[in-house]
Amino acid sequence: MSSIQKAACIGGGVIGGAWAARFVLAGIDVDMYDPHPEAERIVGEVLGNAERAYAMLTMAPLPPRGKITFCKSIKEAVEGADWIQESVPERLELKRNVITQIDAATDPQALIGSSTSGLMPTDLQRDMKHPERFFVAHPYNPVYLLPLAELVGGQKTSPETLKAAQEKLAPIGMKGVILKKEIEAFVGDRLLEAVWREGLWLIHDDICDTETLDDVIRYSFGMRWAQMGLFETYRIAGGEAGMRHFLAQFGPCLSWPWTKLTDVVDLDDALIDKIAAQSDAQSGARGIRELERIRDENLVGIMQALKAGDGGQGWGAGKILAEFEKHLWVQGGGAKKEPDFSAPLRLLDTKVGAAWVDYNGHMTEYRYLQVFADTADMLLRLIGVDFAYVEAGHSYYTVETHIRHLGEAKLGQKLYSTLQVLSSDDKRLRFFTTIYNAETNEALATAEQLMLHVDSKAGKSVAAPFDVLAKLKPIAEAHAKLPIPEGVGRSVGQKR
Amino acid sequence: MSSIQKAACIGGGVIGGAWAARFVLAGIDVDMYDPHPEAERIVGEVLGNAERAYAMLTMAPLPPRGKITFCKSIKEAVEGADWIQESVPERLELKRNVITQIDAATDPQALIGSSTSGLMPTDLQRDMKHPERFFVAHPYNPVYLLPLAELVGGQKTSPETLKAAQEKLAPIGMKGVILKKEIEAFVGDRLLEAVWREGLWLIHDDICDTETLDDVIRYSFGMRWAQMGLFETYRIAGGEAGMRHFLAQFGPCLSWPWTKLTDVVDLDDALIDKIAAQSDAQSGARGIRELERIRDENLVGIMQALKAGDGGQGWGAGKILAEFEKHLWVQGGGAKKEPDFSAPLRLLDTKVGAAWVDYNGHMTEYRYLQVFADTADMLLRLIGVDFAYVEAGHSYYTVETHIRHLGEAKLGQKLYSTLQVLSSDDKRLRFFTTIYNAETNEALATAEQLMLHVDSKAGKSVAAPFDVLAKLKPIAEAHAKLPIPEGVGRSVGQKR
Numbered sequence: 006m007s008s009i010q011k012a013a014c015i016g017g018g019v020i021g022g023a024w025a026a027r028f029v030l031a032g033i034d035v036d037m038y039d040p041h042p043e044a045e046r047i048v049g050e051v052l053g054n055a056e057r058a059y060a061m062l063t064m065a066p067l068p069p070r071g072k073i074t075f076c077k078s079i080k081e082a083v084e085g086a087d088w089i090q091e092s093v094p095e096r097l098e099l100k101r102n103v104i105t106q107i108d109a110a111t112d113p114q115a116l117i118g119s120s121t122s123g124l125m126p127t128d129l130q131r132d133m134k135h136p137e138r139f140f141v142a143h144p145y146n147p148v149y150l151l152p153l154a155e156l157v158g159g160q161k162t163s164p165e166t167l168k169a170a171q172e173k174l175a176p177i178g179m180k181g182v183i184l185k186k187e188i189e190a191f192v193g194d195r196l197l198e199a200v201w202r203e204g205l206w207l208i209h210d211d212i213c214d215t216e217t218l219d220d221v222i223r224y225s226f227g228m229r230w231a232q233m234g235l236f237e238t239y240r241i242a243g244g245e246a247g248m249r250h251f252l253a254q255f256g257p258c259l260s261w262p263w264t265k266l267t268d269v270v271d272l273d274d275a276l277i278d279k280i281a282a283q284s285d286a287q288s289g290a291r292g293i294r295e296l297e298r299i300r301d302e303n304l305v306g307i308m309q310a311l312k313a314g315d316g317g318q319g320w321g322a323g324k325i326l327a328e329f330e331k332h333l334w335v336q337g338g339g340a341k342k343e344p345d346f347s348a349p350l351r352l353l354d355t356k357v358g359a360a361w362v363d364y365n366g367h368m369t370e371y372r373y374l375q376v377f378a379d380t381a382d383m384l385l386r387l388i389g390v391d392f393a394y395v396e397a398g399h400s401y402y403t404v405e406t407h408i409r410h411l412g413e414a415k416l417g418q419k420l421y422s423t424l425q426v427l428s429s430d431d432k433r434l435r436f437f438t439t440i441y442n443a444e445t446n447e448a449l450a451t452a453e454q455l456m457l458h459v460d461s462k463a464g465k466s467v468a469a470p471f472d473v474l475a476k477l478k479p480i481a482e483a484h485a486k487l488p489i490p491e492g493v494g495r496s497v498g499q500k501r
Numbered sequence: 502m503s504s505i506q507k508a509a510c511i512g513g514g515v516i517g518g519a520w521a522a523r524f525v526l527a528g529i530d531v532d533m534y535d536p537h538p539e540a541e542r543i544v545g546e547v548l549g550n551a552e553r554a555y556a557m558l559t560m561a562p563l564p565p566r567g568k569i570t571f572c573k574s575i576k577e578a579v580e581g582a583d584w585i586q587e588s589v590p591e592r593l594e595l596k597r598n599v600i601t602q603i604d605a606a607t608d609p610q611a612l613i614g615s616s617t618s619g620l621m622p623t624d625l626q627r628d629m630k631h632p633e634r635f636f637v638a639h640p641y642n643p644v645y646l647l648p649l650a651e652l653v654g655g656q657k658t659s660p661e662t663l664k665a666a667q668e669k670l671a672p673i674g675m676k677g678v679i680l681k682k683e684i685e686a687f688v689g690d691r692l693l694e695a696v697w698r699e700g701l702w703l704i705h706d707d708i709c710d711t712e713t714l715d716d717v718i719r720y721s722f723g724m725r726w727a728q729m730g731l732f733e734t735y736r737i738a739g740g741e742a743g744m745r746h747f748l749a750q751f752g753p754c755l756s757w758p759w760t761k762l763t764d765v766v767d768l769d770d771a772l773i774d775k776i777a778a779q780s781d782a783q784s785g786a787r788g789i790r791e792l793e794r795i796r797d798e799n800l801v802g803i804m805q806a807l808k809a810g811d812g813g814q815g816w817g818a819g820k821i822l823a824e825f826e827k828h829l830w831v832q833g834g835g836a837k838k839e840p841d842f843s844a845p846l847r848l849l850d851t852k853v854g855a856a857w858v859d860y861n862g863h864m865t866e867y868r869y870l871q872v873f874a875d876t877a878d879m880l881l882r883l884i885g886v887d888f889a890y891v892e893a894g895h896s897y898y899t900v901e902t903h904i905r906h907l908g909e910a911k912l913g914q915k916l917y918s919t920l921q922v923l924s925s926d927d928k929r930l931r932f933f934t935t936i937y938n939a940e941t942n943e944a945l946a947t948a949e950q951l952m953l954h955v956d957s958k959a960g961k962s963v964a965a966p967f968d969v970l971a972k973l974k975p976i977a978e979a980h981a982k983l984p985i986p987e988g989v990g991r992s993v994g995q996k997r
Contacts, residue, residue: 019740145721146738153720182716184709192709193717199699200692204731213680213688219730220678221688223817224649225641227730230723232799234715235700236776237784241792242642244515248780252773277748280732284744288733296737299811303728306806314799316912317858321719321799362813370899371870378866403866405993408902413960416812428994435994453993464909496992497901497949498924498931 007172009033013086015079015103017041020120021092022048023148025073026055030149031177032068037075038082045075054301055149061305061358062150063326065333066386079103080110087112088173090142092120101129108133116170118142118154123190126159136161140170142181143191147297150304152180152325155191178329180322208283209276216287231307232314232321302358331392346483349423352383354443357418368414373440374406377452380422380438388476399467401434401456409492412442412449419443426484427493429477431468432458437490451492503668505529509582511575511599513537516616517588518544519644521569522551526645527673528564533571534578541571551645554797557854558646558804559822561829562882575599576606583608584669586638588616597625604629612666614638614650619686622655632657636666638677639687643793646800648676648821651687674825676818704779705772712783727803728810728817798854827888842979845919848879850939853914864910869936870902873948876918876934884972895963897930897952905988908938908945915939922980923989925973927964928954933986947988 012028014021017039025035025048037048052073059067076082083089089111093103100121107117113135121129121141130136141157154174156167171181184191190198204218213221229238236248243251288296311323319327353376361372385391385401394400414420421443427435434456440449458469469477508524510517513535521531521544533544548569555563572578579585585607589599596617603613609631617625617637626632637653650670652663667677680687686694700714709717725734732744739747784792807819815823849872857868881887881897890896910916917939923931930952936945954965965973 145725151721151724153717155717180716180720182709182713182720184713186706186708188706188708192703192714193721195699195703196696196714196718197722199695200731203691203695207688207691210682210684212682212684213678215732217678217680218688218692219733220676221649221651222692222726222730223728224676224678224821225647225689226693227723227726227728228647228800228803228818229641229796230718231727231803232719232723233796234718234723235696236711236780237715237792238796240780240784241789241796244789248777249773252776277745280748281744284732284736288736293737293740296733299816300725300729300734300737303807303810303816304724306809307724307727307803310802310806311799313802313854313858315795317862320795322724325720358809362809366813370874370902371867374867374870402906404906405991406866406902406904407993408904410898410900433994455994494992495901496990496995497903498929498951499992 007169008176009088009173011036011086011088013037013083013089013107014092015039015082015089015107016092016094016120017044017048018092019047019051019146020144020148021090022051023055023146024090024092024120024144026052026149027177027179029071029073030055030059030067032071033177034071035073036082036084036086037073038077038079039075048073051149054147054297058147058150058301058305060356061302062308063330063333065330066336067333068336079106083107083111083115087115089115089117090120091117095121095123097124097128100124101132104129104139105132108135108139113138116140116166116173118170120144122194125187125189126157126162127187128159130159130161133161137163138166140166141187141191142170142174143193144179145193147301147304150301150308152178152322153193154179154181155193156181156183157187157191158183159187175328176332178325180325205276205280208280214287215280215283219287232311305358346480349425349437349439349484349487350384350387350480351421351423352387353380353420353422355379355420355422357414357416357420362416366416368416368418370410373408373410373450374452376420376422376440377406377408377438377450377454378403380424381436381454381456384424384426384436384480388480389473394473395461398460398462399469400459400461401469402459402461403454403456405455407453407495407497409451409495410449411451412447414440414442414449420449425487425490426477426481427453427489429481431474432466434458434477437493439490451490453493453495503665504672505584505669507532507582507584509533509579509585509603510588511535511578511585511603512588512590512616513540513544514588515543515547515642516640516644517586518547519551519642520586520588520616520640522548522645523673523675525567525569526551526555526563528567529673530567531569532578532580532582533569534573534575535571544569547645550643550793550797553794554643554646554801556852557798557801559826559829561826562832563829564832575602579603579607579611583611585611585613586616587613591617591619593620593624596620597628600625600635601628604631604635609634612636612662612669614666616640618690621683621685622653622658623683624655626655626657629657633659634662636662637683637687638666638670639689640675641689643797643800646797646804648674648818649689650675650677651689652677652679653683653687654679655683671824672828674821676821701772701776704776710783711776711779715783728807801854842976845921845933845935845980845983846880846883846976847917847919848883849876849916849918851875851916851918853910853912853916858912862912864912864914866906869904869906869946870948872916872918872936873902873904873934873946873950874899876920877932877950877952880920880922880932880976884976885969890969891957894956894958895965896955896957897965898955898957899950899952901951903949903991903993905947905991906945907947908943910936910938910945916945921983921986922973922977923949923985925977927970928962930954930973933989935986947986949989949991 012035014025014037028035117139119141126141130139143155145151167183174181239251240248308322308326311321312319312326314320357368363369422440424438438452457466460467508531510521510533524531613635615637622637626635639651641647663679670677735747804818804822807817808815808822810816853864859865918936920934934948953962956963
């Protein structure tokens with residue numbers, strides 16, 4: 006995948022900050038310019054949310070974080086950047102002015118994207134010297150989780166620019182969809198505005214309140230649209246007879262006076278008061294930060310669920326996530342400092358997420374094994390058994406596991422795990438893993454596991470290749486000098 | 502929760518059949534009337550999809566399935582029913598006629614709901630003798646998974662009827678939302694129609710194709726709406742300043758010519774051809790059955806993800822699922838035949854779902870432990886350690902586990918598990934669980950586990966009460982006569 010080498014963010018509010026988070030978590034350095042006195046604080050908060058979300062989202066090895074530098078001018082920020090993202094307030098004159106300054110200060114090869122949610126790219130690129138590399142890249146909040154960027158070119162944008170932008174978004178986990186023509190508000194905000202206008206009428210006319218309207222959406226078509234959108238959902242509704250049948254069946258409604266959209270509601274003080282009061286009744290018990298946290302956890306859970314879709318291939322945003330993770334695995338987490346083999350290896354830092362706890366808030370039994378398995382995966386990557394190796398047809402499979410539970414972990418608890426190699430030969434690898442409470446260093450659970458190196462197509466164990474054994478050797482030799490941990494060799498219920 | 506005792510479904514297409522599936526899977530008998538010659542086949546197919554979905558959706562003990570009886574007349578079908586659901590084709594005269602017949606044939610106390618997606622309840626109840634117990638209960642496809650029913654009363658509907666309907670939907674896992682006033686198409690279809698009209702313009706004007714439009718939805722606000730809907734999402738967008746700020750900021754767009762909804766597109770042959778061709782290009786590689794399967798798996802995954810939301814409390818549809826499951830646990834699966842203790846207990850039948858496999862399609866290591874843990878839960882329920890028992894402050898906790906992997910399971914593989922009690926005293930319970938391939942009876946994995954009875958508040962082991970030990974005793978005594986399974990007492994890597 007063609008990657009961004011260095012990014013610049015002009016405008017560092019919620020949107021610009023979340024772009025910056027996307028970039029730095031994918032290992033890309035960002036130079037940021039925003040004259041707002043609070044910019045550094047806002048970007049820091051957004052980055053904090055993004056890091057928290059990514060820790061729940063993926064076990065793939067994130068590269069070392071890129072660096073954010075706050076610059077004193079647009080010129081300073083864009084220097085050396087090959088992707089510049091403009092996210093200043095939504096006023097045509099302001100945006101056009103900023104984009105023209107960016108254009109003048111950068112290499113003509115650099116891509117320049119605008120986060121505008123509605124302005125036409127032709128209007129924005131009017132005064133540029135190199136307008137062919139300018140486009141709209143309209144993201145959705147929270148930008149660090151939702152993968153969509155609508156890519157829209159203006160009259161002077163080259164088709165190659167849009168293709169290049171699409172390619173460069175993939176390695177940061179985003180899906181650039183290219184629109185055929187520019188219109189104000191593009192596609193997503195057109196659809197949202199239609200629902201918004203109809204929704205305002207429903208509240209205005211007292212058909213329902215805001216909470217009921219939200220319930221209607223989230224208990225029904227919201228969950229259909231999270232995975233399939235409008236047309237594919239209706240294709241299924243049409244049954245075996247297909248889309249034509251659906252259109253024939255539901256077409257007549259178009260001529261019925263079902264929506265009030267032929268008229269536009271007057272958003273006067275009375276309607277604003279009504280909506281604000283209903284919204285307070287619906288959501289006011291929780292602060293915005295809490296709602297953001299819940300939203301992000303839900304989005305993570307939905308994306309992980311979709312990652313398992315279509316027989317494990319991934320579906321919708323889950324497929325984008327799977328591709329992002331594959332990219333991260335292949336990339337292998339980048340250059341990290343050489344681990345120290347003179348003690349059990351600390352391989353994993355994680356946190357008990359919402360999907361890991363039972364109704365009492367305790368970490369569920371099988372999630373411990375998930376952490377043990379993820380820890381073992383980290384060891385395997387360390388000795389060259391990475392994604393490419395497994396895809397080429399060999400791997401290590403677990404054949405036997407012994408687990409002891411020594412303590413409890415609750416929702417939000419930070420954990421880390423260490424691994425000590427106990428014994429190994431050309432086929433066998435036996436090791437001991439411990440999960441710790443990261444605050445107290447108390448051991449919560451231990452596992453002794455035995456793995457065999459296998460030819461996964463033939464389905465039988467075979468000797469590991471020289472390369473892998475060579476990487477394993479210094480670890481095994483160093484760990485052989487360590488004391489054997491208490492608990493090794495136990496059978497279930499054995500007296501101490 | 503106030504429960505439906507017996508249901509009648511008048512009309513057995515995709516919607517009526519899915520209502521029937523909701524009822525029978527919640528243990529309610531259904532009498533069905535539909536003169537269509539294919540009705541029995543269609544209902545059977547929908548029920549098959551629903552059973553497949555529920556097997557993935559929940560580990561809670563479903564009650565013994567209700568019975569579906571196909572009747573020869575409306576009169577025969579509605580006899581003795583306390584909930585009658587009408588789902589005949591969407592024509593006012595036909596529906597009114599059917600509803601009037603239902604009314605005449607039933608006890609005046611029975612609730613009568615209509616599945617209409619747009620007709621006004623006042624128009625439908627016009628000729629009824631007991632119109633006060635009639636309402637619209639508008640569900641969304643697939644009815645067996647999506648929890649929403651819009652409850653809408655007509656001029657003659659009593660408020661008590663809507664409350665009673667809401668109460669009776671909860672034990673079948675549905676959320677009835679009550680609208681304040683009737684309008685054609687209610688709330689959900691109003692919003693859908695607004696998006697549909699705007700979407701048709703976007704395709705008509707070649708701004709994008711159907712696939713791009715769907716991608717825009719599913720990679721962005723679709724995932725937001727699956728959990729929160731419109732107003733709560735915008736509340737977050739307003740930030741700490743709240744809903745008023747959001748309204749002030751985005752209100753002006755209402756006066757911009759952003760949507761074309763002031764006009765309605767002509768759905769002529771050219772536009773139908775365009776949409777059908779684009780939809781074929783987008784989704785034609787997969788049949789409708791395959792798309793349905795993928796949709797249901799995704800919905801299951803999304804609901805399970807949302808069940809873990811809000812710190813494990815459940816959020817949105819996940820909270821509805823959690824409440825449904827709690828109801829099932831408390832209900833305890835109803836009367837089942839006495840298990841046979843003279844062999845290891847077959848406690849669980851399941852299937853390898855999409856969320857359980859790695860990218861190779863193999864069941865992931867930690868999901869085996871999930872099946873072992875779920876099997877142990879079934880044993881615990883058998884001896885009275887059920888939801889209420891655990892909530893009251895005592896439980897059995899796993900302290901030690903030994904797992905052997907003997908084979909592999911792939912996506913879709915049917916599995917079952919058996920459990921043999923090895924030893925027990927007043928605090929300790931040691932047992933041996935085996936997971937089998939349900940087609941070949943090959944053992945895929947075994948676990949030996951030790952549990953301790955605990956006071957979960959005090960966090961220490963205590964003797965189990967007499968009741969629990971008394972239920973455990975006959976199982977333990979019968980299993981003591983069985984041979985000790987091969988593998989018991991092993992430590993990791995021990996020679997056979």
